[in-house]
Amino acid sequence: MSKSLFRSPRGTRDILAPESTRRHQLVNRFGEIAERSGFGLLESPIFEDVSVFQRIGASTDIVTKELFEFNDKGNPPQRLALRPELTAGVCRAFAQHRPTVPWKVWYHGPQFRYERPQSGRYRQFMQVGAETLGSDDPHADVEMIGLGLSFYEAVGLRRVRLLLNSLGDVESRSAYRYALTRYLQQRSTELTEQSLATLGVNPLRVLDSKRPADQPVISEAPVMTDFLTEESAAHFQEVQDCLDGLDVSYELAPRLVRGLDYYTRTTFEFVTDSLAAAQNAVGGGGRYDGLVESLGGPSTPGIGLALGVDRTLLACEAEGVLAEVSSAVRVFVVDTVGGSQAVGLCDRLRRAGISTDRAFDRRSMKAQMKLADRSEARIAVIVGPDEQSEGVVSVRDLRSHAGQQKIPEADTVKTVKRLLSTLS
RNA sequence: GUAGCCGUAGCUCAGGGGUUAGAGCGCCGGGUUGUGGUCCCGGAGGUCGGGGGUUCAAAUCCCCUCGGCUACCCCA
Known part of the structure; x- marks a missing residue:
């Protein structure tokens, strides 16, 4: 700091x-x-x-x-x-x-x-x-x-x-103010210094005091509702x-x-x-x-x-109410190739209404998978050299051990959508 | 505005005059070459809120200041 x-x-x-x-x-x-x-x-x-x-x-x-x-x-x-x-x-x-x-x-x-x-x-x-x-x-x-x-x-x-x-x-208030002022003045010796100061400015606010010493006087003070x-x-x-x-x-x-x-x-x-x-x-x-x-x-x-x-x-x-808000991200794109694939995939997924995040800076597969996990996304869409050369992406369910499947790159949005609806 | 307590790593906190200031969590990297959540190893990160003073020596004592917390006050 x-x-x-x-x-x-x-x-x-x-x-x-x-x-x-x-x-x-x-x-x-x-x-x-x-x-x-x-x-x-x-x-x-x-x-x-x-x-x-x-x-x-x-x-x-x-x-x-x-x-x-x-x-x-x-x-x-x-x-x-x-x-x-x-x-x-x-x-x-x-x-x-x-x-x-x-x-x-x-x-x-x-x-x-x-x-x-x-x-x-x-x-x-x-x-x-x-x-x-x-x-x-x-x-x-x-x-x-x-x-x-x-x-x-x-x-x-x-x-x-x-x-x-x-x-x-206005009418009730001034009658009350008058009565209250008179009362407080009568008992002014019992009031704290601060309350005395308040009394001069706005007697009603003396009633707001939280100071213990004022409480006996306040509790016996005339009440507004009697003056309405x-x-x-x-x-x-x-x-x-x-x-x-x-x-x-x-x-x-x-x-x-x-x-x-x-x-x-x-x-x-x-x-x-x-x-x-x-x-x-x-x-x-x-x-x-x-x-x-x-x-x-x-x-x-x-x-x-x-x-x-x-x-x-x-x-x-x-x-303990109002539960923690959960992550908005549902899909995480992992791309170790470093080309424009991740950009395009994210764009398509997002346009399809699927909240999607990704890693930057060409980090290692391991690092990106860690980020994917931390993002609480349900699905990882993975592009490595293999996928790229085959024109596919790997789709992995991050919350099961079901492994992952390769699908044609062009089918990504369709497949992810279907998976999300069946998984959750 | 008044009074009390407190400021040490991103966070929570140890250390309370004497060599290069610590822990846990978090972060980064690695665990045989493309895969997270557990585990193991390593690393980065602090002029100890700032300034002044006392002392051979200050994170440690004193003063000031800034900030945080708490009560009064005020109000949401």
């Missing part, structure tokens, strides 16, 4: 082949499930005007201290930032294009946060997610939650729990009723706040019991009924969710 001059920047990594394939599968799986529910893929920019993200919230660490910001080369330059999450960009796109509502999109891609890396936490990380804009129907909330659950189910995770809360509308307006309470109740109707189990988590300031009403989080608490949040989401408007669009309700690909994979590993 000291030999290479450069390494991937802090908090980023190269994801090599078989793991990258698994991640790809995970993303595809999510996409299939989302499209089955009428969500269309949205590809949006990886960077935006920094103001787009600042709408996420002034007390959100993600925008106050974790943004990768830079100027472009314009005059005057535009202040840009790598996206730290995807919802803001989706809402910007909505405000820009004004699609007919409800607008249901899904997406995937990297996001960037300048923070201290540790396991399940990177400076560049992957999420898949979905948003429904233009409806505040509780059924949209339930559909969104269901989407997340279907995904975890599809990848085989069993130890995922759904935490559910409502943060209410009639309308918000009814909305929340409807969400719960629907979930009950679907036999979805969930836990009411009245102190679930989540770190993004834009959330209103329904909020939820998916946590796994197979990872440590620091990274047990594998996904989450909620309503953000004011976000589009704050980005200059029409007043538009919205709900979304984002699921962490990296953490989902960690959880899969911990639970």
Whole structure:
């Protein structure tokens, strides 16, 4: 490692082949499930005007201290930032294009946060997610939650729990904020220094503290759900009723706040019991009924969710699900003659839809056979001097001791196809 | 941003002041001249993360720095 001059920047990594394939599968799986529910893929920019993200919230660490910001080369330059999450960009796109509502999109891609890396936490990380804009129907909330659950189910995770809360509308929230602030101030001597600081910025987030010393105060704090307006309470109740109707189990988590300031009403989080608490949040989401408007669009309700690909994979590993992907290669061409035969054979096999690999550099028969074995191909197609002079190739089943047969070179594709279908 | 632990071959790790730094796995080659998976033999590959210091002598001790891990924080 000291030999290479450069390494991937802090908090980023190269994801090599078989793991990258698994991640790809995970993303595809999510996409299939989302499209089955009428969500269309949205590809949006990886960077935006920094103001787009600042709408996420002034007390959100993600925008106050974790943004990768830079100027472009314009005059005057535009202040840009790598996206730290995807919802803001989706809402910007909505405000820009004004699609007919409800607008249901899904997406995937990297996001960037300048923070201290540790396991399940990177400076560049992957999420898949979905948003429904233009409806505040509780059924949209339930559909969104269901989407997340279907995904975890599809990848085989069993130890995922759904935490559910409502943060209410503006009116409920300010009443609650007031009550909570008063309560926390009364007991401020019992709070940690850090929580006191948070209290000044965003009292709700004090509830997020994991510091043991804060827990007694937090556990006796007033809960949001007691402050919901009639309308918000009814909305929340409807969400719960629907979930009950679907036999979805969930836990009411009245102190679930989540770190993004834009959330209103329904909020939820998916946590796994197979990872440590620091990274047990594998996904989450909620309503953000004011976000589009704050980005200059029409007043538009919205709900979304984002699921962490990296953490989902960690959880899969911990639970031992999502089997190893097997080699895609079925045929390996061994050519010790070194002419253009291997090139032609590979080309024909591949054009016929058979995944095929080969050796390079004129290695010995033994070396090439080793590679063939390692490739996990089922069949080796061998060309040596004998075969070449006879105009044939040898075809060998690599997983039996049945020996090998010579066939006319021209029949290679036909024979290999037949063999593959009978062998496997 | 705060705190603790850790950086030795591609990977997992021994060695914890004294001659040319080791193992297993992986990789390459060979085992009588064209055939893999087992076995046997051989080989390549490290300025011991980087820089500075202490010492006759540093992978080993000290400082700084970079990186990794863990917790807080934050969140996926």
